[in-house]
Amino acid sequence: MSCCGSSPGYDDLDAVSRLVSAKVAAFLRTLRDAGFRVGLAEGQDAATLMSAGFAARPNLLRAAFKHLFSARKADWDKFDGLFDAFWLGKRVRSRSRTVGSSQGANSPSLKGLQDKSAEQGGSQAVADQVPSSDDAPEAGSGEGRMEGASRTDNLADVDFRKLGDPDLVTQAHEAAAQLAKAMRTRLTRRDLARRRGYRLDLRRTIHRNISHGGVPISLVKRQRKDKPLRLVVLLDASGSMSMYTSVFLRFIHGVLDQFREAEAFLFHTRLAYVSDAMKEKDAGRALDRLSIMAQGAGGGTKIGESLQTFNRWHAARVIHSRSCVMIVSDGYETGDAALLGREMAALHRRCRRIVWLNPMMAWEGYTPEARGIKAALPHVDLYAPANSLQSLRALEPYLAKL
């Protein structure tokens, strides 16, 4: 029977199925190269589908594979193109892979970049709204929100830019650290208050009181796992932020010292992980180390690329659902604003809240016109000024609510 003309013999079938398996395996490789996370189980299911008659109908097979191999919207959107290219030989517009290629170009010389971006007018956009750092303190052109207030030297209200006096700076640093501490204390108190309301663990109570004839003499409370808020700070250390960087560095140091779970990153034209450097107990030494890491920045701000690096390499480790990401930046993006929007959206899906602190926001007449901030704002939960200790303190209740 097996020798009937057209019906394939056992060996032929075997060869066909091997060919199909090899083809499916190659397709899986293609998908993995394109960033799909496809495991062995999916491979087996794909083989099941091929043998269940899907192979004969390309459209049906494409739909079936799409459901099987996609795991997120991004996969869903690019699947059809990849399928058509692989199985039907259609041309698809190639999309450049991220990371890697562009990174090398960014890193070599920050100083060089700074000069280049200055030449290209990269800081031109900045100059539209931000007065230069030198004349800012005395400019008196009405740009500070506190300009009209009497000079009571109420430190809480003084714009960080105007803190020229070393003593005042020291005081500001102390206050920032205290604020970080206050935020943490507030959280802990809240945790305790919540804990008082915990329910009885009736299962354990009953187990324990069986010997008392069921009279619940000894009560067991349900223990809840303590889940601290994690604060992830991304600080813009670029040139346009230079007036504020030192105070915020001190603030970050306070945050890392006081929060049980906190991580910090600096970015300018690239992203740097600074938590370890900041975990130095000696504030002076920590700041020195940080200043070195922040140095040389000032040539443009690639927020989008920095966030891309963050999302790609750090987010999975440092972010969980109880994370609040705090971005301290003026939002002047010299890179691709659309990329910034995309990366913010991706970041927003991962974490609980995004707080964007913008020191420029308190300036009179400031509107978020920069391309970067415009692209980012739809994905921000709280957009607040952070130019004085007062404005930082105003954040406390918000952070305590997280």
Place this chain on the structure above:
Amino acid sequence: MKGRDEIAQALAASGYIADADLATAISLMQLLRRPLLLEGEAGVGKTEVAKALAKVHATELIRLQCYEGLDQSSALYEWNYQRQLLAIQAHRGSDSIEDQVFSQKYLLERPLLAAIRRPKAPVLLIDEIDRADDEFEAFLLELLSDFQVSIPELGTIPAITIPHVVLTSNGTRELSDALRRRCLYHYVDYPDVDRETRIILARVIGASPSLSLQIARLVEGIRKEELRKVPGIAETLDWAAALVGLDITDLHDAPETVHETLICLLKTHEDRARVTPEVTQRLLGRVA
């Protein structure tokens, strides 16, 4: 396995107008016995898929609504403590009372346990999984892979039937790769004009084909405006019902009523302010 056309027809008969892709996904669910993860904006009809699926299979729908802090005792099982205490009091001094009170008789089934203990496989809807904590997601993973449950006092309880599992997510939190990989994935988008027209026709009694088409076109136009909260299918249906209730048969006949009834679609103050009578007029102009 039913073909996807049959599934699409069966869904349509139960009031859900599915596109071909979704019908394929549902046929795959049965073929590969995997859960189906539906992701998409709020209001695109993800939950409705599970309801329709239950109707198609003529089976029970068991729904687990996820929220932050959801734990095993709310999702899986709980002991009936009142009855246990009464039993202990009644049999005071009996040695075997501990075994008795931790028996099936005193077990309260919560949705997940109920879903694997039904004689006929139900549809298990795990709604808005992105609202649950990471820990719960990990726990769920174990349940969905083994379909058995360990209760310390009773031992392992295996599934009597494997339920049809549908998970939905609004994408407010990134789900783990492990969970995603266990599931078939389907992205539910806003329906196109044709499908939305058919949905209105199927769900709103008294809506004529021409009015349904006009409503679907206008809603499509509104979704393209810059809104904070884009209207979903439920909103469209509300609006269609409102228009039918007001005896409107053609949107062009009553532009003012159309504008006033847009409150069915626009759910924030900003959106309401953004869609001015002029905008409504412009949108109406595009609706043939």
